[in-house]
Amino acid sequence: MKDLSTKSARLSIGLSFYSFALVGLSVGIGGVILKSLSMYYHVGDAVLGTLFFVLYLSYSLSSFFCGPLAERLGLRWLLIIGTALFLFSMVGFILQVPFALLEISYVCMGLGTGIIETGFNIFISALPQRTSLLNYLHAFFVVGTIFGPLLATGILALHWGWNIIYVVLASLVLLQLGGTVFFLGVPAAEKGPSQEQASTQRPAFRGVLTRRLVWLSALFLLVYSGVEICAGSWGYTYLVDTHAFGSLAAGWIISGFGLGLTLGRFLIQPLAERKRVSVTTLMYILIGGAILSLLITWLIPFGILTGIGFCLLGLSLAPVYPMTIALVPKLVPERLVPSAIGVLVSVSISGLSVLPWLAGILAQFQGIWTLMPYLLLLVLILLAFWSYLAREIGVLAVTQKELIIASKEDAYK
Structure with a gap:
């Protein structure tokens, strides 16, 4: 392209x-x-x-x-x-x-x-x-x-x-x-692949399904999607039933969560690039921000602090999904990227239904107060996933550098 x-x-x-x-x-x-x-x-x-x-x-x-x-x-x-x-x-x-x-x-x-x-x-x-x-x-x-x-x-x-x-x-x-x-621009490579290219592309989908990092990234996004949807869909009920917020105030706070998601996706990545913050470090910062915001909302549920907590949660979660999708070309060879992205998006959709459903079961049998500890547990799972993925991505980067150096040395010889 x-x-x-x-x-x-x-x-x-x-x-x-x-x-x-x-x-x-x-x-x-x-x-x-x-x-x-x-x-x-x-x-x-x-x-x-x-x-x-x-x-x-x-x-x-x-x-x-x-x-x-x-x-x-x-x-x-x-x-x-x-x-x-x-x-x-x-x-x-x-x-x-x-x-x-x-x-x-x-x-x-x-x-x-x-x-x-x-x-x-x-x-x-x-x-x-x-x-x-x-x-x-x-x-x-x-x-x-x-x-x-x-x-x-x-x-x-x-x-x-x-x-x-x-x-x-x-x-x-x-x-x-x-x-x-x-008006949609079409890259030259997609305008008509040769027979030789087509034959090498056919097993691409099967190749993606055997990639451990693809599945780990997909599960990471599944958990992320569940956190985002649970906060947006159950947050209003949590504020009204657990902390006796009025309907108008609760509505504004949930709108603040959506505003945080929007601003975070427009502002955080460009700011990180200007400050030269690596993707790995930025992801840790974002997950840390999500943990902090949940603790504020859960343990200090007083007026404006709750609104700040939900807005901070939106800001912290905002870049996680697109940043993970952007990492796919680093995880798999170029010809596998389309299939890998398809798997990530598909699996992440499960988080839109399964995890909010579990939140609803907890709310029905234990009370809606369980929402915050439930979200905190999910974010800690995200942190565990990312700790492993970050190490694997670092190993891949080192391996790719070594291959590039080796190829340059061979060309020089």
Whole structure:
């Protein structure tokens, strides 16, 4: 991807940011319309829960196989297909189809968003300054999740009908599809691999599945995703039920968590690069910040300190996911990178469902006060994972340096 012209690269990067914002927008909208769906289709929460099951299952499956599909179809065509699926998923909402057909819309949405997120992660990971760009990419997702509820509640307040929300979203996704077709830059290597290249690429996916570091990184992101979602989804209930915060104050504090996530992804990595802080050191600082913020929130739950704790938690967690994705090219050979990123994204999705579910079980049987010690335990697990990964990455870096020196010496001889 280094052969992209400056103009083409900027258009493609801008398109990736726009696409991630739209995916975030759809996530933010999804939570708001649940009540409308329940009233329109006359179904309870248990039935509505099946929508999330098929959404995340299809998302995980499409992410898992994005690597081999990108090798076979090319990244540009894969993203066109993913965006088309995302757009097609809106049709069921717009037409207000029967509930059984709406499940199909959620399947298409999961497949499409899985391809879009994984595909653009692969795209950005191949560019210079990928760590900063990946932070910006995921920051735009959070921006989308912030504006999604505002868009949805605004349309519902005007009594235009919940399906109109998806008319607006579909028009925005149509622009995304047009941009992907006409403006997404395609690296020369992806425009038509030779037969020899194709034969060497076929076992790439199987090669990734045997890489221990890939699976360890994927589990690291699984735990991270669980921490982020648990804090955002259960934090409000924790503040209201355990510490008797008012609904308005609790809402503002959780918004502070989202603000921390957004600012952290825009600001922390560029600041670390200016100060020449290594990725390994920065990750330790971030995990330490998360531990400190949880201790503040748990042990000193007084007014503004709680708000500071949640905001600090968002700031600390913000760069972890994109930084881990950016490390993939250092963990595996170049030809394995797309498949490795697909595995990481796919496995991390499990953290969005399993770990919040466990938090809910603890809350039901022991009380919501368990949220903070539960999150603290998960962050300590993150620290243990990173301690091991950091050592392995250091060993890989030394080995790669030795190989480069050896090759230069051989060339000199």
